[in-house]
Amino acid sequence: MTVADQFRVKSDFVLKETDANRKVLGAAVTAQPDAKSVDKLQTFNLAEKIADLQNVFVASKGPKLLVILQGMDTSGKDGTVKGVFGQINPLGARTVAFKAPSQAEKDRDYLWRIHQEVPAKGEIVIFNRSHYEDVLISKVHGWIDDAECVRRYAHIRDFERMLAETGTIILKFFLHISKAEQKRRLEERLADPDKHWKFDMQDLAERKYWDAYQRAYETAICATDSETAPWYVIPSDSKTQRNLAIASIVLEKLESMKLKFPPANPDYAKIKVE
Template identity: 75%
Template sequence: MSIAEVFHLPQGFKLKDSDANRKLIGAAAAGQPDAKAVDKLQTLRIGEKISDLQEIFVAAHAPKLLIILQGMDTSGKDGTVKAVFGQVNPLGARTVAFKAPSNAEKDHDYLWRVHQEVPAKGEMVIFNRSHYEEVLIARVHEWITAAECEQRYAHIRDFERMLSETGTIILKFFLHISKDEQKSRLQERLADPAKHWKFDPQDLAEREHWDAYQDAYERALKATDTPYAPWYVIPSDSKTQRNLVIASIVLERLESLQLSFPPGNPEFSKLKVE
């Protein structure tokens, strides 16, 4: 079984039954000494391989890769970008962090601003939050009705199918943390002045809706998991396990493409640099 299959959204998925602290791969899963350090080093090595394949990805100028990171506040979206994709060449990769829409964006359909940011040929784009906010926070705060939410699920499936059919590989990661772990991470930010810049009082307000968010996530994941845009549920109470799993799935997918550099130009062999 591939690593992607291990973490793919299971049939009959229930978020309340999913362990945010389970460790299924790497040194931590094997109970090795110094597991964190070992798994961190392994993620670094995988990141180097991803970087090498990204160079071929850019040169081939054919596939497009869209990686979507979704999760509750403090689940580690920023940390994942740094740990897993920190070594890729920024000339062929972008990270897009979707914030609250501007007035101009609100004047268009909710996917308008998203479509502008999808990857071009040979490009890797990472969404730090995404169009899924429109069926998460929008539903939790009842800015849309249940019927409108179901309609949006259909919109999203069609949008991602179109992207897939026009050459975009889509990997969607739900960074699953427990309520206790979120409490610990928020408290850590409050206790350290050097981390106050990471803290937003709104995070505490959203935490009060924890159960509603869990329900919204479960519904959204089940409604939008498709063969062309699969969801992976990543246990994220452990930062090292989270990073190792996501890096492993990305590498596995890139290797499956059997990428190669484009043929050389025979005319170049006749040129001489004086």
């Protein structure tokens, strides 16, 4: 069984029944005194392989890869970018962090700002939050009704299908943490002055809607999962296991593509550099 198979959303997916502390099956032995160090070493090695394959990915100038990271506050979107994609060449990759929309973005359809950031040929793009925010937060706060929510799910399915049909590989990761773990991480930020910059009072305000967000995520995931734009629910109470799972899935996808460098140019053999 691949790691992707372990965390791929199933047809009977229920978020509240999903363990936020589940481990990666088949990972290196974790009975050692410092299991986190083992996870980090494995992830580092996987990240190096991802970086190697990215060179071929860029050179081929064919496929496009879009990685979508969604999750509750403190679930580790920034940490995933650093831990999994920190070794890839930034010349062939971008991370896009979507914040609250600007007035110009509000004046257009909600997918307008998203479409501008999708990957070009040979490019890897990581979305830190994404178009799903325009269903999740809008639904939780009552800014859209159920009918509009259903319409937006349809928009998103069509949008992602169009991307897939025009050469974009899509991997969607929901970083699943427990409410207790979020509480611990927020308290950790408050207790450490060097982490105060990461604390936002809005995180506490949104935490009050925890149950509503869990329902919204479950509905969104079930409504938009597809073979060409699959959802993976990644247990994220453990930061190191989270990174290990995502790195494994990304590498599995890249390896499955059988990437190759473009054919050599025979004329180059005749060129002499003086």
